[in-house]
Amino acid sequence: MGTTLEPRSKRVARFVRERFPIEKLDAQSMIVKKEVPLHKMSWAYYMGGLALFFLLVQIVTGLLLLFYYQPTVSDAHASVATISEHISGGAWIRNLHAWSASAMILTVIVHLFTTFAMKAFAAPRELTWVSGMSLALLVFAFGFTGYLLPWNQIAVNATKVGLQSVEAIGQYLPGELARWPIYVRETIQGEPSVGQATLSRFFAIHVIVLPLLTVGALGVHLLQVQIHGMSRGVDALKVKTEKFFPFFVIKDLSVWGVAFFVVAVVAMCLPFDAFLPYPLLEPYNPLGSTPDGIKPEWYFFFVYYPLELLPYWAVIAGSTVVGGALFLAPWIFARTTRRTLTVLAVAGALYFVVITLFGHAIYEALKGGTP
Numbered sequence: 453m454g455t456t457l458e459p460r461s462k463r464v465a466r467f468v469r470e471r472f473p474i475e476k477l478d479a480q481s482m483i484v485k486k487e488v489p490l491h492k493m494s495w496a497y498y499m500g501g502l503a504l505f506f507l508l509v510q511i512v513t514g515l516l517l518l519f520y521y522q523p524t525v526s527d528a529h530a531s532v533a534t535i536s537e538h539i540s541g542g543a544w545i546r547n548l549h550a551w552s553a554s555a556m557i558l559t560v561i562v563h564l565f566t567t568f569a570m571k572a573f574a575a576p577r578e579l580t581w582v583s584g585m586s587l588a589l590l591v592f593a594f595g596f597t598g599y600l601l602p603w604n605q606i607a608v609n610a611t612k613v614g615l616q617s618v619e620a621i622g623q624y625l626p627g628e629l630a631r632w633p634i635y636v637r638e639t640i641q642g643e644p645s646v647g648q649a650t651l652s653r654f655f656a657i658h659v660i661v662l663p664l665l666t667v668g669a670l671g672v673h674l675l676q677v678q679i680h681g682m683s684r685g686v687d688a689l690k691v692k693t694e695k696f697f698p699f700f701v702i703k704d705l706s707v708w709g710v711a712f713f714v715v716a717v718v719a720m721c722l723p724f725d726a727f728l729p730y731p732l733l734e735p736y737n738p739l740g741s742t743p744d745g746i747k748p749e750w751y752f753f754f755v756y757y758p759l760e761l762l763p764y765w766a767v768i769a770g771s772t773v774v775g776g777a778l779f780l781a782p783w784i785f786a787r788t789t790r791r792t793l794t795v796l797a798v799a800g801a802l803y804f805v806v807i808t809l810f811g812h813a814i815y816e817a818l819k820g821g822t823p
């Protein structure tokens with residue numbers, strides 16, 4: 453009763469005070485006293501740290517690539533070829549950047565599903581969740597903008613399709629709102645067709661805008677995690693715990709070591725783009741026809757194949773509902789049991805795996821030919 457009568461400004465102030473309690477903002481509370489629960493889902497507590505590790509790899513390798521990469525239509529492709537063929541360690545750094553990007557997105561997706569299933573978003577961790585959702589959008593935006601930078605056939609043509617899909621959302625919006633997707637497309641495209649202005653803007657977004665936003669969102673995310681400690685994760689009322697420092701930190705760092713070994717060896721042995729047929733990797737030719745096999749990166753398949761198979765409005769409506777429900781999960785699922793959340797998470801994960809691995813085959817079976 454008292455809560456409902458409380459003025460909104462006071463409620464907001466109380467919400468913020470409880471999420472950032474001044475008395476807990478010290479190393480004693482955030483590190484020394486912190487405990488990590490031990491139970492059958494404990495492995496999931498390593499997923500956030502692993503995502504953080506791959507993000508750090510992205511920053512270091514991205515900075516090294518910046519020394520040689522040229523963000524111009526005339527030189528981008530050649531500069532990437534120079535990195536791969538003539539710079540010592542260049543091919544390894546480039547492959548590391550590409551493999552680690554995929555590993556980061558995969559880890560973020562697993563982290564999203566596991567924290568959802570463990571109801572780690574419940575009060576007082578709403579801001580951990582919302583900042584996490586913002587990080588998820590940011591890592592996908594990193595993938596989308598980074599894809600264009602080598603300026604090859606697949607990159608430019610896939611970006612054109614992506615930007616057209618953004619603009620097409622306008623047809624389902626009422627009144628003045630219908631123009632917003634067009635403004636978004638014009639703003640990031642920069643000129644009537646994908647060209648130099650687009651490359652300059654994607655480059656600026658990829659290396660300045662997204663990293664700055666990520667630092668902000670990650671700051672809130674990690675601060676919240678350290679202030680509120682790890683969620684209990686399972687329904688059991690009493691769970692065993694271990695000290696965050698040094699035990700969990702040592703195990704976390706060991707996981708980082710294994711991850712680095714794996715990604716470093718993979719990047720040494722397998723060029724990331726070895727899976728694409730050669731014409732797609734040729735420099736983009738604005739006068740040529742669109743080659744076959746244009747596709748986004750695998751982590752966009754979960755929207756790409758539905759877009760190819762279902763009416764556009766259905767995919768937009770479905771994505772809006774699912775995306776909105778995910779962002780607002782701490783409030784929408786406040787009373788939902790962990791068991792139900794686990795069922796939802798498993799269903800979501802199954803959908804993601806099936807459409808990513810078999811989307812192509814499903815398309816062929818239903819429509820014949822390739823998308």
Ligand code: HEM
Pocket residue numbers: 496497498499500501502503504505507560563564567570572573577580581582583584585587588591670673677681682683684685
């Ligand atoms: C670049 C992306 C991300 C990084 C680097 C990151 C990092 C972390 C780290 C280091 C932790 C503590 C260890 C753990 O519980 O795993 C954590 C916890 C958490 N993260 Fe993330 N995260 C990211 C994205 C996300 C996403 C996409 C979500 C979900 C929308 C999310 C939701 C959470 C929640 C709810 C917790 C608290 C877990 C608990 O208390 O049990 N994070 N994150």
